[in-house]
Amino acid sequence: MIFFLFILSLATASAADQVTLVLKNGGNRTGEIIFADDHQIRLKIALGEQGDATATVSIPRSAVNSIEFQSDPAMEQLLGSPNPTYTEELDALWTKFNPWLGTPHSPTARIGCALGESLLASPNSKNAKRALGIFKEVETKAWSQSDRERAKVGRLQAVLASGNAGEAMREAKDLALNKENFTLLIQAKFIMAQARHKDFSRFLKENPRWNEDPIATPARHQLYDEVLELYLFPALFMGSEGESAARGLWGAVEIYRESGEIPLAIETCRDITTLYPDTAYASKAKDFLSQRTPEQIAVDKEKEAKEALTQPSSTPQPTASPSATPIDSHKTPQPKSTKKKKNGNQPAKN
Structure with a gap:
């Protein structure tokens, strides 16, 4: 692979520009990378105890075992919760660190995934296409398996956002075969x-x-049951994964809303706010509940179900009447209809 030129502006140097090259001979050199290609890395290093003087040294890439990138709190904050508001900043970091994508301990893959996720948070065809390209690059070149897996998931999200639900579904099914990796x-x-x-x-x-x-x-x-089963999977089987469980429950809320089943949507929102109050979806659930009418909020489907289970059966038992004929005395009275109301009848007001 032809290595990209990597020139950093000395005037805008930050903590993230400081690296330590771990050499194969056991030594190391710390400084600011000012140039790199396939053959060498050029560092600006501080001289003396005060570091007020600098020098430039060139180190063959073949002599470098790994590169340790100094942590930058500002960058870590950006990567911690990808937000479309900071897409421009993430894009700049991606350009800056891209040459180190395959380098062990490089933050490049995390930057790429965060950028892709922020692009998908503001979905349009242009952003989805760009995110797809970034995720593909990270999935192919990242040194960390966890980063490659995150990029794979992001790529499928981008495929879905691009309008190819069928392809995303097929690949996701293959991905789901790995039941040992719960995440x-x-x-x-x-x-x-x-x-x-x-x-x-x-x-x-x-x-x-x-x-x-x-x-x-x-x-x-069939579609209704299948999509709910998929959305509710984390909450039913991996409830400790709070954010994922709440995300799935919120997906179920959207299905209930589309189906006109507002009481079920309300009950699921209550579950989100009760079980996962610290997740991002709890605030969405609270907003949804705040927009319901008092009559809608008064309906408690869970309470109704519990009461139905505790109430004794009212079905009369067959008894022989003294005045009944022999044939009449063996007739079994028909119980009242207990036919279950089919889900998704006429939509309720939402």
């Missing part, structure tokens, strides 16, 4: 849920009167 499994399930969510939304748009169509009705129920 990867959760992410794969979420991508699958998002892909099926798109299918569900499109189905409802194309079949607004699905509940009157004997062919469309079972197809709708």
Whole structure:
């Protein structure tokens, strides 16, 4: 691979520009990288105890075992929670550190993933295409397996955002086969849920009167059940993964809203605020609840279900009447209908 030129501005040097080259002979050199190519790395190093004088040294790349990048609190804050507000800053870091993508201990892969995620947080075709390219590069070249896995998940998110739900679904299914890596499994399930969510939304748009169509009705129920199962997977099986569980529950809220099942959406929002109050989705759930009417909030589906379970059956037992005929005395009274209300009847007011 042809190495990129890497020239940093001396006037804008920061803590992140300071590196330590760990040499194969056991030594090390600390300084600021001012140039690098496939053959050598040029460092500006401080001289003397006060460091008020500097010198430039060239070190063959073949002599370097690894590079340790000095931590920069400002950069770490940017990488900690990718935000579209800071896409420009992340883009600058990506350009600056890109040559070190395959270098052990380099922050480049994390920068690339954060940039890709911030681009996807403001979805449009241009951002999705750019994010897809970044994730592909990180997935291919990053030295850390965890970074490559994060990039793989990001790439599938970008594929989905680009409108290719089918491809994202297929690759996510393959990714979900690795059941030993729980983090990867959760992410794969979420991508699958998002892909099926798109299918569900499109189905409802194309079949607004699905509940009157004997062919469309079972197809709708199958999509509904599948997407909910995928969204609820983290909460049901890995509840300790708070952010992922809350994210899945919020996905379920959106499905309930689209289906007109506002009481279920309310109940799920209550679960989010109770079980995962410190997640980003708790504030979304609170906002949703604050916009409901008092009548909607008064409905407690969980309480109703518990009461239904504790109430004794009211079905009468067959008894022989003294005045009944022999045939009448063996008739079994028919209980009141207990047919379960089919999910997703006529949408409720949301």
